Amino acid sequence: MTRKRRRLYFVGLGLLGLFAATALILTAVEDNIVFFFSPSDLKARTVTADQRLRVGGLVEDGSVAKTGETVRFVVTDNAEKLTVQYTGILPDLFREGQGIVAEGRMGADGIFMASDVLAKHDENYMPPEVAEALKKTGHWQEDAQKAAPKTAQDTTTPPSSN
Amino acid sequence: MENLSDYFAMGGYARFVWPAYALGAAGLVAVLWLSVKSWKAREDEFAKLKTARDEGAN
Amino acid sequence: MHKFANPTFFMKIANAVFPWAAGLSVLCFIVGLPIALVTSPPDYQQGETVRIMYVHVPAAWMGSMVYAVMAASSAVYLIWRHTVAHIIARASAPIGAMFTGLCLVTGMLWGEPMWGTWWVWDARLTSMLILFFLYLGYIALGDAFEDQERGDRAAALLALVGSVNLPIVHFSVEWWNTLHQSSILSMQGFSISTEMVVPLLLMVGAFQFYYVAVLVIRLRAELLAAKIRTARFNLAATG
Incomplete structure (x- = not known):
């Protein structure tokens, strides 16, 4: 595996993890994010x-x-x-x-x-x-x-x- | 004339509509002006360095 | 893609694009501004304040789009180490920051008369403010390091990490209750009248081409800065 390929996978997986973690956090604190309740x-x-x-x-x-x-x-x-x-x-x-x-x-x-x-x-x-x-x-x-x-x-x- | 002042009043919202456009123009012009300025400044600097190098070579 | 990594080849294309972008931007402004400010109709609820939208919405779209360009270029730089990609990101940042700032300010100018408040901490406004701070952080970080390359990499990493905010900005009005209205552009098309879509799209075009034109100017400046560094280094070595 070349260094470029390794960096590609690293960046891809890193972003994937980051997006998943953010999605989880946002779901957990949803009550604080909604601006109003119906x-x-x-x-x-x-x-x-x-x-x-x-x-x-x-x-x-x-x-x-x-x-x-x-x-x-x-x-x-x-x-x-x-x-x-x-x-x-x-x-x-x-x-x-x-x-x-x-x-x-x-x-x-x-x-x-x-x-x-x-x-x-x-x-x-x-x-x-x-x-x-x-x-x-x-x-x-x-x-x-x-x-x-x-x-x-x-x-x-x-x-x-x- | 009355129509014109009516227009500039923007239905009573003049103090919101006109600043929005003024700030838009200001932002666009400012970034353009700063970009051109730094490009020109660097072009001059590079030209100076080039002459300095050519003089050094002679 | 890697063919474009050659700065000389890349600038040849950029310079060829420049007069078109600059001309089209000016043209869009000349046609679009009179429609946006004079001939387009007021809104049945907002009255004349709807005209603020013709600055606010294009600025908002540009703020997100320029950041997407910045994040993608930063990824290319981090993976393939193409300096041209980094220079595109670096040159884009101040333009994107200006658009995002403009979006925030024009939004306030609309919010005060319509909502009854300059600012609320709802998901859309907050995520847009974060986008603005990401731009500022990126600009600051690029110059904060003694070692040029380390600064470049740190800034690129920040741009990439910050891209997580982009879907939040976009979908905030759909995922959560916000004071901000939903997007006027959805899968079903525009939710605003055609007489309002025309000036909006002209202003979007004007901003887009403005970005491309100013980006080329900034790219020239960035590449000259690199040349100056090399020339100084050589001069010091020989002199």
Whole structure:
């Protein structure tokens, strides 16, 4: 075996080991890597009131209720729902049917008390006219489902490709 | 004229859109300029070394 | 491949490519910028901030692509000891670092008005920041050694080890919940309107050709540096 060949195998095996080790580590610490939990994720785990965490999903249509500075809305992943309460300024993109991520604590009454609300944008960009046309022809729901958190897609029917 | 100032306002997002393009231009130009500069500087240096070598040979 | 290991032959090709790359880059900018900044439509949600995407996405793709070039060249250098391969990696690093930095900054400029925050530590943003630090580490390491060849090998090894970050950058938005949206380009094609794909691709082209053109300039500088070292050594030996 020539030195070049030996170095080739060494580099190849080294990289293979490195990638495998990284994959194992990332799988092990997955809970720390996910930026937010979906309402379904939260239901599946026990959450204490002193635990700061993030919950993400779509703002349910017609669920936003404002009383003064305080706003309440329902976050859904098309499977489970969670009511969120927040006081403060909402980001420009916050609206019904849009994805959001709220950071805060779980209240004793099952209402999530958020101290921060971030808007999440999906990967579908289009001019306003196209969005209007899509809403009219009824293709809108497919996009809304795509924007839902990943874990939700296991429990709902996958969006048909268009 | 009003249309133009409307355009530059970028729907109220001027302070985000224009810096993005300005920084893009700045980054591209800076790397290009530094690259050309070091290439030219080394070309000069190599030319000097060449003459020094030729003079040494004579 | 080994034919290209000859620096003279390699630079002959590189120099022939240069005017084309430079010309096409300028052309893509001239055609693409007015579309990106003026004629393309605003987004139904983001409004005019969608225009930031025409800088941000090409910069992000270039940041990853240049690193892939760097890692592959470093592997060739470590295995076959072709100096040309190492010089390609070395010359690429500052360009890739600039693209990655640009991606991060333009991302912040979009995040503040749209998400409501300049920065979050989600998987995509964090892995992109790590990519930026890998570039900086590579640049620093290349010059940190007294012995040129040891520095070269250490830098090449870092580039190779850091390549583990590339799939993480790419798949982070699919593997984990992130604030960052999924990729606009998937197996099903683009998820954005055609009017937006056109300026995006033109800017991608402009950045690609810019990289090739500036890379050739940097390769010339790197090869001259090697020639200067040899000339100095010879001069000291004879003088």
